[in-house]
Amino acid sequence: MSAGGAGSGARPEELLRMLVALQERGQRAMATRLHDGPMQEFTAVLLELASVRRQLSGALAERVAAMEDRLRAAALELQLPPGVFRLGHDATEALIAGLRQRVDGLLVDRLDTDLRLAEYPPTDAEISAVLGAVQVLLLASNPYATGERAWLSVRSGPAGLDLSLAVCPSGHEPPTDEARAARLRPLADAIGADLCHDAEAARWTATLHLARRAAGTPTH
């Protein structure tokens, strides 16, 4: 099934793209709040500490210097990772960053990927649609926890992108998971994905073709 359906309404991939745009906006807003608040304060405290240190000597000065280093290291840990579509990221880098930040370890325990995008580099919008599709499918598969292993293949060709996402739940779950299938199937239908559910192994695979509007020419 293709997500490139006709009609005047929003196409499924447009909704997926907007989902990711919303995440990006939220992250940017949090980064701005961090900059305008805590990071300014941390910097001020560090500079005050340096002023105090310069009036001390010997072991006391060294202790304050060590405090400065520890405080700075702790503050840096609070920094948010750069956005998925940070400046300088190409399509593949953006997708890898997105999968690292928002999928691997968050929605699944382990994610293996096979990304072939170089020959027909996708646009940021297409990458957003892929990232959005992967996230919503995995969230529907297991809305409460990780504990799954997933394989993602994305190939970009002249006609668009082909995504294949296979998920194998962890062993403690029952082999037949009708509830999982009931969650996944309507979502797959909504975004235009084909779903293959192996009830015996509780493994499912979703495939999705994201048609490129100007088929036949690479998108740069």
Next chain:
Amino acid sequence: MNDPSTGTPADDDGGSSDGSGSDDGGGRSRAVRVLVVDDNDLLRGLLSRILRAEGFTTSEAASVEEALGLDPGAHDAIVVDVRLEGRPGTDLVAELRRTTPALVRRCLLLTGAPGLDELPPDVPMVAKPFTADQIVREVRRLLPTAATERG
């Protein structure tokens, strides 16, 4: 903070230390001048204090407009926060690039959001939070360039 209308550098309350002097062109040594541009009063004051304690002379501005009114070319280093009230600090760099390109090499950008702010690739950047030692080190790195330009 300076009165932007006069551009008078803030008083130097620190002693001179190695590397804080600069040739004024006539063979006489003068204190290195640093322009600090930050709209956060506390940070701007602390930065100035740290730099003055190193023997530098500092001027302060809270905005791009104030900085431009303080004759940036008269300074050996220009420390600029990226996120300023009103025009961003990168606007100051762009303005200097347009009018006096050599001054861009004297600029040091401060940002609390690395990776989010669009920064000119040829201008060094320090991410917040930074230590006093870090900022002093980065300012010193700018100085050979400025000294060379003055010839």
